């Protein structure tokens with residue numbers, strides 16, 4: 281959400297952001313609702329003044345005049361009740377329109393329609409070369425009975441999987457490695473529930489718009505979040521922090537659930553795109569200052585890169601263009617990790633600075649050193665998301681006999697083992 285004052289004073293900037301982020305919103309409609317609301321407020325105030333004025337006359341009025349004055353008071357009261365209902369309706373209409381306004385991307389964000397126009401920033405790590413025919417992740421899993429994609433389909437439907445044996449230990453090792461690494465960098469470990477109230481998705485900006493991505497508990501205001509970013513952000517709703525409490529930095533681990541509506545036909549087999557996965561999420565609330573939040577952006581990115589380097593996985597960093605960054609971001613990079621069987625880099629991390637856009641939607645504020653109320657900036661980045669990370673991990677570290685080499689940094693989390701399988 282943007283500051284309404286900013287929108288009023290910079291309609292062209294906001295119109296440009298709406299266009300560049302391909303948001304379905306007519307700014308004229310919002311500005312008209314804003315205008316109608318202020319006129320309604322003036323009318324309500326005028327009627328209230330009239331009614332108060334009229335009420336003062338009643339005790340001083342003669343018996344002949346009194347009935348008319350009392351009737352006038354009743355008529356004004358009736359009119360006010362209608363006007364106040366209209367006011368509440370107009371306030372809600374404007375609030376819903378404001379929720380649709382995208383954030384303004386920072387100067388320097390590549391302008392583009394979709395991920396085809398994302399810009400490669402740099403590549404890291406050597407691509408693997410094998411002196412044997414490398415296998416894809418599904419084959420590697422099946423030949424060691426490390427996963428099932430068939431029987432589990434009867435249990436859990438499409439895009440389901442189960443892990444077995446060492447694959448479960450490997451996944452737990454990766455999550456533990458990420459949590460230990462981030463807490464070592466001062467991030468507070470948080471174990472969060474994916475079960476959240478619907479309002480939480482409005483706070484992060486997933487709603488309005490992303491409703492079809494979310495599983496809902498029937499008959500209750502409870503839904504399953506697709507990322508710990510949602511509960512982590514919502515935990516701070518309506519809080520007033522103090523500047524010296526900032527920055528808040530969390531390593532939040534949770535289940536993650538996504539309907540993947542609209543992804544039909546994409547990555548339907550294997551571990552890349554499933555309905556339930558686990559993620560270690562980096563989430564930060566910092567001072568509402570773009571230099572500070574951009575510094576945190578690059579810290580979150582470097583954390584993820586350090587994890588990937590420790591796992592000895594080759595990757596590239598790309599900058600998301602305006603058409604691929606989503607409504608709330610001002611600056612966004614993805615990390616894409618090399619998948620040998622596809623001869624392609626595939627997204628494994630997504631790093632975003634959202635300025636004060638989420639804080640405004642969630643009413644998270646802080647008192648600065650001068651005692652002035654401010655909105656903080658929020659940022660998030662993936663730490664490790666499994667099972668997607670297993671795809672490049674298994675394929676890049678596979679050995680001729682189908683066993684998987686364990687990088688030194690991960691060995692302590694797997695009982696010191698140097699390989700599995």
Ligand SMILES: Nc1ncnc2c1ncn2[C@@H]1O[C@H](COS(=O)(=O)NC(=O)[C@@H](N)CO)[C@@H](O)[C@H]1O
Nearest residue numbers: 507509552553554557628629630661662665668
């Ligand atoms: N359906 C899915 N199946 C498996 N992994 C997924 C799925 N959707 C997303 N992920 C993983 O989760 C990571 C983050 O997802 S994201 O939507 O891009 N970004 C976020 O959720 C942010 N909160 C940063 O983590 C992705 O890069 C990917 O590694």
